[in-house]
Amino acid sequence: MPRLLLFIPLALFISLSFFLWKGLSIDPRELPSALIDKPFPEFQVAALLQPERMLSKADFIGKPVLVNVWATWCPSCRQEHEQLLRIAQDNKINIIGLNYKDERAAATNWLRQLGNPYAFNIYDEAGMLGLDLGVYGAPETYLLDAQGVVRHRHVGVVTAQTWAKLQVMIQKLGVNQ
Amino acid sequence: MIPELGEFALILALGFSFILAVIPLYGAATLNTLWMDYAKPLARAQFTFLLISFICLGYAFANDDFSVQYVANHSNSQLPIEFKLSAIWGGHEGSLLLWAFILSGWTLAVSLFSRGLPLDMLARVLGVMGIIATGFISFLLWTSSPFERYLPRFPADGADLNPLLQDFGLIVHPPMLYMGYVGFSVAFAFAIAALLSGRLDAAWARWSRPWTNVAWAFLGAGITLGSWWAYYELGWGGWWFWDPVENASLMPWLVGTALIHSLAVTEKRGVFKSWTLLLAIFAFSLSLLGTFLVRSGVLTSVHAFASDPERGFFILVLLLLTIGGSLTLYAFKAPNVKSESSFGWLSREMLLLINNVFLVVMAITVLLGTLYPLLIDALGSGKISVGPPYFNALFVPIMSLLALSMGISGAARWRQTSVAGLKKQLLVPAIISLVVGIIFPFIYGDGFNFRVFLGMTISTWVIATTAKEFKDKFRNANSITAKLSQLTPSYYGMMLAHVGVAVVAIGITLVSTYSEERDMRMAPGDKIELADYQFEFKGAKKVKGANFTADEGTIEVTLEGEPVVTLYPQKRHYTVKRSMMTEASIDAGLFRDLYLAMGEPLGDDGAWAIRVHYKPYVRWLWLGGLFMALGGILTVFDKRYRKKSTGEVAHA
Numbered sequence: 033m034p035r036l037l038l039f040i041p042l043a044l045f046i047s048l049s050f051f052l053w054k055g056l057s058i059d060p061r062e063l064p065s066a067l068i069d070k071p072f073p074e075f076q077v078a079a080l081l082q083p084e085r086m087l088s089k090a091d092f093i094g095k096p097v098l099v100n101v102w103a104t105w106c107p108s109c110r111q112e113h114e115q116l117l118r119i120a121q122d123n124k125i126n127i128i129g130l131n132y133k134d135e136r137a138a139a140t141n142w143l144r145q146l147g148n149p150y151a152f153n154i155y156d157e158a159g160m161l162g163l164d165l166g167v168y169g170a171p172e173t174y175l176l177d178a179q180g181v182v183r184h185r186h187v188g189v190v191t192a193q194t195w196a197k198l199q200v201m202i203q204k205l206g207v208n209q
Numbered sequence: 210m211i212p213e214l215g216e217f218a219l220i221l222a223l224g225f226s227f228i229l230a231v232i233p234l235y236g237a238a239t240l241n242t243l244w245m246d247y248a249k250p251l252a253r254a255q256f257t258f259l260l261i262s263f264i265c266l267g268y269a270f271a272n273d274d275f276s277v278q279y280v281a282n283h284s285n286s287q288l289p290i291e292f293k294l295s296a297i298w299g300g301h302e303g304s305l306l307l308w309a310f311i312l313s314g315w316t317l318a319v320s321l322f323s324r325g326l327p328l329d330m331l332a333r334v335l336g337v338m339g340i341i342a343t344g345f346i347s348f349l350l351w352t353s354s355p356f357e358r359y360l361p362r363f364p365a366d367g368a369d370l371n372p373l374l375q376d377f378g379l380i381v382h383p384p385m386l387y388m389g390y391v392g393f394s395v396a397f398a399f400a401i402a403a404l405l406s407g408r409l410d411a412a413w414a415r416w417s418r419p420w421t422n423v424a425w426a427f428l429g430a431g432i433t434l435g436s437w438w439a440y441y442e443l444g445w446g447g448w449w450f451w452d453p454v455e456n457a458s459l460m461p462w463l464v465g466t467a468l469i470h471s472l473a474v475t476e477k478r479g480v481f482k483s484w485t486l487l488l489a490i491f492a493f494s495l496s497l498l499g500t501f502l503v504r505s506g507v508l509t510s511v512h513a514f515a516s517d518p519e520r521g522f523f524i525l526v527l528l529l530l531t532i533g534g535s536l537t538l539y540a541f542k543a544p545n546v547k548s549e550s551s552f553g554w555l556s557r558e559m560l561l562l563i564n565n566v567f568l569v570v571m572a573i574t575v576l577l578g579t580l581y582p583l584l585i586d587a588l589g590s591g592k593i594s595v596g597p598p599y600f601n602a603l604f605v606p607i608m609s610l611l612a613l614s615m616g617i618s619g620a621a622r623w624r625q626t627s628v629a630g631l632k633k634q635l636l637v638p639a640i641i642s643l644v645v646g647i648i649f650p651f652i653y654g655d656g657f658n659f660r661v662f663l664g665m666t667i668s669t670w671v672i673a674t675t676a677k678e679f680k681d682k683f684r685n686a687n688s689i690t691a692k693l694s695q696l697t698p699s700y701y702g703m704m705l706a707h708v709g710v711a712v713v714a715i716g717i718t719l720v721s722t723y724s725e726e727r728d729m730r731m732a733p734g735d736k737i738e739l740a741d742y743q744f745e746f747k748g749a750k751k752v753k754g755a756n757f758t759a760d761e762g763t764i765e766v767t768l769e770g771e772p773v774v775t776l777y778p779q780k781r782h783y784t785v786k787r788s789m790m791t792e793a794s795i796d797a798g799l800f801r802d803l804y805l806a807m808g809e810p811l812g813d814d815g816a817w818a819i820r821v822h823y824k825p826y827v828r829w830l831w832l833g834g835l836f837m838a839l840g841g842i843l844t845v846f847d848k849r850y851r852k853k854s855t856g857e858v859a860h861a
Contacts, residue, residue, distance in 0.1 A: 035544055038483075038539065038540040038541075038543050038544070039540045041487060041491075041536050042537055042539070045494070045532055045533060045536055046533065049525065049529055051584050052501065052525055052528075052583075053522075053525055055583045105597045107443060107450050110443075114789070114808075114809060117809070133598065144728075145726075145727070145728035145820070146728060146808070146818075147818075
């Protein structure tokens, strides 16, 4: 019997634990420092509801916006949806949807059924924009200033508390400009 | 005073588990009977003190002792008593205490039901479990004691339990799941004992089989309950999310399924020995890994309630010591175990091995999908995520192949089987399942559908081959009733579990294809129609619960003019946590569920956003899971597990 083969499970496990150890020092709820205070990546992607309309960064420069990454396969996105609707009702800031790795029909259906809090939706079918942005998983929400620079990243469900914090940051952005 | 008593009992339990980890193992190595004899009383002492500790925490919850931090953070004086008690495992510290308590329970059970077991084997098994307990109780005491106090100033009332957890599901789901997770420690301990002693024969397999089957059954029941809970509690009718925490429980279950089959072959034929050992190590390692993933916060998840890198580091060290240690032992000692018979290329052994490989591949698929984001991140190549599309794309084909070969292996003989023989056995089931697969989508749906065809064919295949195998048992029997009672409980258990697989597959296929849902703005008096049912909204009113207020809608459901049921979905507002919860109202049925949930109030005329689901065959998911779990439990009632073992290979 090739005895060396018996060491394979051990070797695999040791390399796995190395990654787990690395994983401990990475906080998944933090933005990779690379993108904070850096401009939002450039893109040319179709809109979700109007497939013929091409969107780019120019579509949201000029005012601070929230970019919300969501998908129909994401249970937490349902959870935060009602809060997003409330934010949209407040009319303080536009929310731009980044529909991530999703199906167009399902996503359209979702907005029709649950209500649409978004000014418009970027349909990132292959997840390429998400990749550029460093999306870890849905839902995530980014606060961009009027120049389209990423100021804050929130991973996970947006709650009333998150909104309260975001409002403070939005106010600061307004003062600075 | 009582919480300090709990902490003190925990320290004593640590002392006993440490002695249990050292003395009996040393006794077994030096053949010192006196030292080996210590294993049983030590296991009992360890259990007793963990029980005391557990009761102390329960007492603190029942009496609203908010000076205890853990109680203050997870309970409230208004919380109903059953939730106060299940809040014991509503957070990180308490669920770890439950983990350790259940581990000591399994250790106790091994020490009680082990009359046939040689003393050195018992000493080693209990010793290994003592090592695990030492690790976990230290973890509890050093990083996550549930008995820490808020002194001298403590809150007047608690912060309340997360409303998502205030449910029957919390009472039963975690204990069930942990029974399974931790239960694999017994199979693990048996595997390590076999490696240490070099003794791995049919008797060994016979001792570890019932423990493994029971742990597997509990884990399956736990996963099933979790799926059911998510279905009715999250308020939108999903039943599986490929969430890291769910994956963490699915992986040991898949490997455990491989293990129980591999153990059966080891017992009956004396082969696959080192594979069986490896699976036993893997099953428990994945349970530990699951604990790590959930507790350390390396992955984001809807379940992530407590995460802390320091704790993660501690668990990682525990993982390294237990898994790393056991795999090292395996690498050095596995060559000592030898197969006792051989088998041909086409034989039941080979087919079971193939099934085993499918199951392990499925587990690896889940593992990769769960850890991939983490691996990429650790390599510094950015952050990515894989969603359900990845899992579904890989899972469906492998699952179909597995079901196919499941049917064949039931018909194959041990050692060697002929293609002609298989053909003769399998022709009728093959025809039946193809016919059902083709016809079903036309009768039930509105035309051919490949997904339904595939799902129904493989499910029917599994049922038909199982039925054929069962029928063949009676070919030479004189009396059917005599034969029925002659077949062993473990044989019935196997049949039931295999049918369970098919039932789950039918449920998944049909609910994911034929579900319908609509979200409507409904004012009082509005009606909608869905899948032939009519739903009339009668309006909403305010109701009050123990710790929440709610808007409760009344919806009358009729089918072709006949009243079916009246449903009362709620939108709850939990006053202490200040959070909203959707409480769905469900009319459950074997062939369909009607599922209603309230959205937001819309406008002043009493209108609400109402979500209506029609979910065909959704119950079959959990029914099948239950079948498998019951099947696993049934096997334990075999008389042969209570006979004194002889140590020879049983030739089937």
